[in-house]
Amino acid sequence: MRFIHTADWHLGNQMHDIDRKEEYEAFFRFLKTKIVEKEAESLIVAGDVFDTVNPSLEARRLYYTFLASLVESPCKNVIIVGGNHDSSALLDSAKELLEVLNIRVVGSISNLSFSEMCFELKNSKGEVSGICMALPFVRELELRNILDEKSKKIEDADLYSLSYKKLYDVLFAEAEKLKAGRNIPLIATGHLYASDLDGRLSEKKSNEKTDDGMKVLDVLGTLGAVPPSVFPKVDYVALGHIHYATMVAKNPSVRYSGSPFVMGFDEANLSHGFLCVTIDEKKSLSVEKIESPHTFIYRRISLSLSEIKNELERLKKIGGDKKTFLELYYKKEIGVNAQEYLDEEIRSLPENISVVSWKIAESEKSFFSSGFENFDASEIKNLDDKSVFTELILSKSGLEAESEEGKAALEKFLPLFMKIAGEA
Known part of the structure; x- marks a missing residue:
């Protein structure tokens, strides 16, 4: 199977009041072209679709117009999960309508069973070619509610590792049930800050600075670090939140795609784009980085x-x-x-x-x-x-x-x- 992994679109962003409509439209045209060219059967968007919880009408138009444009493309599955910038209610508001087009949206984990967060992915022939366990950004209160009453009193440092481990373990069990022993890839998502990254944030603490003078906390926000050990043993984990492409703990199957757009001048010298991921019948993984068009x-x-x-x-x-x-x-x-x-x-x-x-x-x-x-x-x-x-x-x-x-x-x-x- 082959799919596109992207994240952190931040539609509606107007960095320094720059009108970015032209840039967004050019990117979506390019993304659709690559989906067709690569014959990608799935698109996974790992959070932060919008820049704010109340995006403009223009940002929403861009989002829905692009999704509608995929109907006649090779892309037969779209998985969209919420990020920390998104309104889960807004993303979920159209989920029933989008499901008709085989576009699955998981804005938040609230009011969902774990089985409702696992989906079959189908190819152009209608055959099941993979399983996706779609986990969105999980807020701290939701993380604490996942743990039992005794565990809720744990220190913040352990909250993310324990709660995410439990989340992924339960989701993995549900995905395995859906997989039912078939020899098909299993893919997970997440919108979080994983520790042990390569590149810009490598071995840096929250009070340290990146090479361009930015504090790590400025880059990450206040999300707690999730250790690599929480991720399940699946064929690929598609992550969002970090704005440059990187692996977690040097594991080629656990990756951030990065944002396709520059979100601040401290990111201007970074490569921006998305990933094209191929998993063959022997479960061999191939990842191609595709750079966004430089409209601006x-x-x-x-x-x-x-x-x-x-x-x-x-x-x-x-x-x-x-x-x-x-x-x-x-x-x-x-x-x-x-x-x-x-x-x-x-x-x-x-x-x-x-x-x-x-x-x-x-x-x-x-x-x-x-x-x-x-x-x-x-x-x-x-x-x-x-x-x-x-x-x-x-x-x-x-x-x-x-x-x-x-x-x-x-x-x-x-x-x-x-x-x-x-x-x-």
Whole structure:
């Protein structure tokens, strides 16, 4: 059997207010083309279909239009599970209708028996070619409810390993019943953070930073780590949540597909796409990584201000017609306003190139290096809300209070901060 493993579409995402409709539509056209080209009989989407629990009408249209387009394709089975960004109620709302098209949706484990989370996968001849045990993202309260009363008092560190182990064990038993001794592959899904990953998050703890200056916690959110030992002995485990393709514990049959899209400039240098998985009659596994089309270009320019100026000049001369979005990741220089310094080069960029994000390099961005270095702890405690928020806004934007941009930023954001502070 052959199937496509994808995840983390985050439909509706508008990173830095970029309209990504064109990018999403191009991806879905490409994905359908690859499904036809590879003759993939199944599509597995391992969570985070949408970016928010209340996605826009346009995001929903993209989702349903793509699913409808698969009806005449070789893809005869679609398995979609909910992720931590998804509304399980929204995903499940159309499940009965989608089942008519053999599209199986499991938004959450609530109100489902384990047998209802296991599905036969059929080929173009209508023959059963595999079994999928579809496990979505499981929230902490649901994890605790899986354990018995005595086990509910366990520490958080053990909650994920014990509850996921029990979940997968019970699901595996149900899938084996459905398999009924047939020589067909067994596939599992999951939307979680597994430990022992290769690449960007390899051997890093939540308070450590990745190679691009991002804290691991910023990448993962607050999901607890699930050890590799919880996964069942199946032919393939299709995972979602991590935005780059990687194996778990170097096991080629337990993988994250990664997101097909850049979700932040810290991900701009990563490969984005999906996986085409083939399992033959002897249960031999073959995995092909397929890179997404580069409809838009995202790039972080991480240099000194003078080097950034030279790079902007170079980009202006190169030209090109693809929409290009830049983040300027710079080292703050005393007495230099970055936006004023680079203003002329930015204004002269071609129409298709935009600077949408400014970021002070992580090493320069500590709280006490951005306006508080002359205060001791007791003085900081005496600052009022307005003073703290003013320093925070200037620090995050890399602006000076006296500059026009700094004044505009304060005028825009300070009232919002003060309103929130008042409500809190």
